[in-house]
Amino acid sequence: MMTLKQSRRLQSVLLGTLAWAIALLLFFPIFWMLLTSFKTEIDAFATPPQFIFTPTLENYLHIQERSDYFKFAWNSVTISFGATIIGLLLAVPAAYSMAFFETRLTKQTLLWMLSTKMLPAVGVLMPIYLMAKSLGLLDTRLGLIIIYTLINLPIMVWMVYTYFKDIPKDILEAARLDGATTLQEIVRVLLPISKGGLASTALLSLILCWNEAFWSLNLTSSNAAPLTALIASYSSPEGLFWAKLSAVSTLACAPILLFGWISQKQLVRGLSFGAVK
Amino acid sequence: MATLKIRNLRKGFDTIEIIKGIDLDIHDREFVVFVGPSGCGKSTLLRLIAGLEDVTSGTLELDGRDITEISPAKRDLAMVFQTYALYPHMTVRKNMSFALDLAGIAKREVDRKVEEAARILELGHLLDRKPRQLSGGQRQRVAIGRAIVRHPKIFLFDEPLSNLDAALRVQMRLELARLHQELKATMIYVTHDQVEAMTLATKVVVLNAGRIEQIGSPLELYHQPANLFVAGFLGTPKMGFLKARVVQTSSTATDIELAAGPRLRLPFEGSQLAVGSEVTLGIRPEHLVIDPNGQLPVTTDVTERLGSDTYCHMVTASDEPLTVRVPGDFAAAYGESLKLALDISHCHLFDTRGYAVSRVLQQAA
Numbered sequence: 143m144m145t146l147k148q149s150r151r152l153q154s155v156l157l158g159t160l161a162w163a164i165a166l167l168l169f170f171p172i173f174w175m176l177l178t179s180f181k182t183e184i185d186a187f188a189t190p191p192q193f194i195f196t197p198t199l200e201n202y203l204h205i206q207e208r209s210d211y212f213k214f215a216w217n218s219v220t221i222s223f224g225a226t227i228i229g230l231l232l233a234v235p236a237a238y239s240m241a242f243f244e245t246r247l248t249k250q251t252l253l254w255m256l257s258t259k260m261l262p263a264v265g266v267l268m269p270i271y272l273m274a275k276s277l278g279l280l281d282t283r284l285g286l287i288i289i290y291t292l293i294n295l296p297i298m299v300w301m302v303y304t305y306f307k308d309i310p311k312d313i314l315e316a317a318r319l320d321g322a323t324t325l326q327e328i329v330r331v332l333l334p335i336s337k338g339g340l341a342s343t344a345l346l347s348l349i350l351c352w353n354e355a356f357w358s359l360n361l362t363s364s365n366a367a368p369l370t371a372l373i374a375s376y377s378s379p380e381g382l383f384w385a386k387l388s389a390v391s392t393l394a395c396a397p398i399l400l401f402g403w404i405s406q407k408q409l410v411r412g413l414s415f416g417a418v419k
Numbered sequence: 420m421a422t423l424k425i426r427n428l429r430k431g432f433d434t435i436e437i438i439k440g441i442d443l444d445i446h447d448r449e450f451v452v453f454v455g456p457s458g459c460g461k462s463t464l465l466r467l468i469a470g471l472e473d474v475t476s477g478t479l480e481l482d483g484r485d486i487t488e489i490s491p492a493k494r495d496l497a498m499v500f501q502t503y504a505l506y507p508h509m510t511v512r513k514n515m516s517f518a519l520d521l522a523g524i525a526k527r528e529v530d531r532k533v534e535e536a537a538r539i540l541e542l543g544h545l546l547d548r549k550p551r552q553l554s555g556g557q558r559q560r561v562a563i564g565r566a567i568v569r570h571p572k573i574f575l576f577d578e579p580l581s582n583l584d585a586a587l588r589v590q591m592r593l594e595l596a597r598l599h600q601e602l603k604a605t606m607i608y609v610t611h612d613q614v615e616a617m618t619l620a621t622k623v624v625v626l627n628a629g630r631i632e633q634i635g636s637p638l639e640l641y642h643q644p645a646n647l648f649v650a651g652f653l654g655t656p657k658m659g660f661l662k663a664r665v666v667q668t669s670s671t672a673t674d675i676e677l678a679a680g681p682r683l684r685l686p687f688e689g690s691q692l693a694v695g696s697e698v699t700l701g702i703r704p705e706h707l708v709i710d711p712n713g714q715l716p717v718t719t720d721v722t723e724r725l726g727s728d729t730y731c732h733m734v735t736a737s738d739e740p741l742t743v744r745v746p747g748d749f750a751a752a753y754g755e756s757l758k759l760a761l762d763i764s765h766c767h768l769f770d771t772r773g774y775a776v777s778r779v780l781q782q783a784a
Contacts, residue, residue, distance in 0.1 A: 312504035315471050320518035320565070321492045330517075334508040 172395070178388035186384040201389035209372060211393060218368035218397075221283050221358075222351035225290035226344050232291070233298040233343070238328060240299075241306035242314060252303065255296040263293075263356050274361055283366045286358060290351045297350075298343050305339030306332070345405055352398045369394035421482060421572040421605040422446050423468070428477035430460075430467055437463050439629035440477070445573075445607065445622075450599050452608045454616040455626035456652070461609045462577055464626070468607065469575055470494050481572060497566035498575040501582060503558045505550040505565075511537075512546040515564045536564040539601070556587045563595075567602065576608040580615065592618060613653050617641070625649050647773040650701050656730055658767070659707070659741035661700045665692045671779050673768065675700065679735035681714045683761070686779045687768045698776070701767035704730065704744035709751075713760035717741065719751040733759070 144152070178186050180197040205211060240248045270289070271280075279285030309332065317331045333340065355370040362371055373394050376387045423445040430438040437460045445451050453461040466472045468479060470491035479487045486494050497518075505514050512533055519529045537543045540560045550558055559579060566574055576595075580588045596619055599606055610616055616623050617637045625632040625640065625648070632652075633645040644650035650658050666682065667674040668689025675698060676682045683700075692698065709731070717733035720740070729749040733741045743759065751757065768776040 310502055310504065312500045312502050313506060315469075315491075316498065316500060316504040316565075317506070317517070318471070318491045319469060319494075319496065319498050320569075321521045322517075323492065326521060331506055335506075 175388045175391055175395075178385055179392045181385050181388075183383055183385045186388070201386045202393070204386060205390050205393065209375070211372070214367060214369045214372040215393075215397065217283060217366055218352055218370075218394075221286045221290065221366070221368055222348050224283070224287040225294065225351050226347040228287065228291045229294050229298045229347050230302075230340065230344060232295060233302045234328070234333070234340075236299045237302035237306050238332065241303050241309075242311060252300060255299060259293075259296055267360060270357075271360065279361075281362045281365045281367075285361055286366060286368070289357050289361065290354060293354070293357075294347050294350055298347055301343045301346065302336075302339065305336045305343075309335055341405070345402070349398060349402065423573060423605075423607075424478075424480040425468075426478045426480070428464070428467060428479065429475045430463055430472060431475045436475075437629055438467065438475075441631060443624065443631065443634070445605065448603055448605055450596075450606045450608065450619055450621045451624060452610060452616040452620035452622070453624050453626055454610055454613060454652075455632075457611055458628075459626040460629040461611075461626050465498075465575055465577055465607060465609045468573075469496055469498050495572045496575055497569050497571035497573075498577065499559075499562045499566055499579045501578040503550075503562040503582075505558055505561055507550050510547050510549055511542060511553070511561050511564075514550065514561055515568050518565070518569050532568045533564075536567040539567065539598070540564050555583055556591065559583060559591060563598070567598075572605065574604055574606040576606065578610055579608075581610070581612070595619060613655070617653065625652060627652075643775070644701075644767065645775055647699060647701070647769050650767055650769070650775075654703055656704050656742040656744070658701045658703050659739075661702070661735065661739055661741070662737065663698050663700050665689070665694050665696050665698055668692050668694060673776070675768075677715070677735075678737040679715060679739060680737070683714065683763065685763060685766055685768060687776045688779055689776075692770060692776065697771050699769040699773070701769060702741075702761055703765065704742040706762040706765040707741065707743040708760045708762070709743060709745065709749075709757055710760035711758055713758035715759040715761060717757055717759055719753060719755045719757060721753065722749075722751050724748060724750075733757070 177193075179201055180199070181192070181195055182198055182200070185192055185195045240252065274280050274285050274289075277285075279288070313335070314327055314331060317327045322330065352368075353370065355374065358368050358370050359374055362368070373387070373390050376383060376390050423443075425441055425443040425445075428438055428441040429436065439460075441464060453464060455461050463472060467474055470486070470489065474487050477487070478485060481494065506517065509517065515533045515536060516529045519532060524532075533546070534543075537546055540563060542557070542560055542564055545553060545557060545561075550561065553561065559582075562579070579595075580591050583591060592615060595608075598604075599619075608615070608619060620637050622634065623637050623640050624634050627648050633640055633649045635643075640649055640653055644653065644658075647660070651660070662678040663675040663683075664678075665673060666676050670688065670690055671686070672684050673687040673689035673692060674682060674684050677700065685700075715735065717735050720732040720734055722732070723730040726748070727746070729745045729747065731743045731745055731749070731751050733743060735741060741759070770776055
């Protein structure tokens with residue numbers, strides 16, 4: 143018979159193994175992409191797949207020769223940050239009014255906003271393409287910033303609303319009695335208290351914008367194309383170049399992965415904000 | 420100077436009316452306590468005064484100025500919340516100086532006021548801490564300090580002690596009373612705790628279901644409750660109520676027959692009572708004495724011994740509960756038959772609708 147202590151230890155070992163297995167499974171495609179990006183095209187195609195090979199940097203050199211990586215990266219950065227900043231500027235006042243001045247329509251408004259996310263994007267491709275064209279926003283960063291802001295706004299409002307809901311109303315009322323205007327109440331009391339939640343909302347928006355491919359492929363060609371468009375340009379009609387595609391994908395993922403890694407602590411704190419009030 | 424006039428104030432949420440017409444004058448340096456059971460509208464009334472809720476109808480006038488439609492920021496009132504509502508991201512010093520900073524007061528002046536409030540509340544050593552590093556009692560002090568530094572026209576307190584443990588509550592109660600003396604301030608205080616109401620107030624406002632039941636000094640309310648609600652609400656243990664019927668009346672006395680049996684002649688103005696009508700006799704636990712020659716036979720229920728006093732719970736022949744306060748360590752066996760003497764000069768009589776019947780003025784002996 144196992145003692146209680148032994149059975150607990152066995153349980154934790156089993157759970158640990160399972161967690162590692164799942165983590166490795168999820169990580170494997172990224173690992174394989176990274177590995178492939180250092181192979182020659184021939185090694186990349188080899189069956190059975192090779193784990194041991196002579197690494198090469200030729201794919202990365204080729205990409206830098208053929209296309210200007212930094213131009214695409216800069217587009218990704220400006221579009222993602224632009225859409226995130228504008229999104230927050232719109233989401234904060236919206237969430238403030240919904241969280242602290244709730245009316246009978248608040249819940250329905252939130253649901254309606256979220257329901258717009260259920261529509262397949264391709265369903266509105268034509269009207270949006272035509273609108274962008276007539277407004278002169280095709281292949282401009284501004285065009286993508288506007289689209290991304292609108293796409294992510296429902297999620298951002300919803301997230302910020304949830305964080306604001308956790309803040310005791312009394313604190314804002316105290317500020318109001320202390321003589322704060324609505325703007326002072328938001329800027330000097332509400333925002334500092336909810337900065338963890340705002341940071342995770344911003345991070346989520348950045349990741350969603352960075353990884354978005356459908357609209358960037360359809361609404362840009364060269365001038366405003368972000369990294370997702372660069373990746374797509376390597377799966378060309380002349381045939382697939384696995385190694386080069388892997389290299390360009392690695393280059394496209396690296397900045398946001400690094401960014402996510404660095405802000406992980408903030409993200410976790412933001413997600414568990416309500417629990418540690 | 421701060422005087423507040425409330426005139427025919429009403430507040431409804433959707434179709435439900437919470438405040439049903441309040442008229443009240445609050446004078447300079449008064450300590451006014453709103454007391455009542457939960458849901459009576461006392462907190463809503465305070466929030467209306469603060470401006471945190473919109474008035475449905477009626478007016479609020481502060482020092483002759485109509486503030487009914489003025490934003491809370493411009494009313495010059497300070498509020499202490501039940502949850503303290505400290506700004507969690509600011510130090511104690513910042514919490515207290517926030518309002519003064521917003522008002523654009525010079526830094527040196529702000530520092531002086533904060534130091535002074537910290538001295539009064541003994542918070543000097545905590546000024547650079549964040550609220551989460553403080554105990555409940557300390558947080559409460561900071562919340563009070565935040566109000567003090569502003570020298571507001573009126574201090575508003577919304578059940579400020581109910582989140583504290585019993586010992587701390589007693590201590591803070593004394594401190595608040597002292598503070599009222601020291602600051603010579605006008606204060607409005609909401610509580611459901613009648614002990615706080617009795618000990619702190621210069622004027623108690625008893626609220627029930629959105630209406631004022633009675634206004635008066637604590638002892639006035641205790642000794643001359645206007646109706647059954649006030650009589651039953653104030654006092655621990657509660658006043659005992661006995662059902663009775665009017666037998667005979669005159670301008671100097673009223674004879675009643677208790678449902679529990681005995682007849683009593685009471686010094687109450689009987690002219691407005693119909694013979695045969697149902698009335699209620701009220702008597703407080705300290706005005707009952709266990710006496711073998713007493714008028715009222717009872718059976719003992721449980722006995723609560725507090726050391727200095729003993730509360731004997733009794734049941735009358737008509738199954739009505741009564742509590743008797745006996746000084747010291749008294750023991751009565753459960754189920755024992757005893758007799759009680761009623762102190763007739765301290766009885767209360769309420770008519771069929773629950774209003775107090777006026778007592779005949781005592782002749783000087």
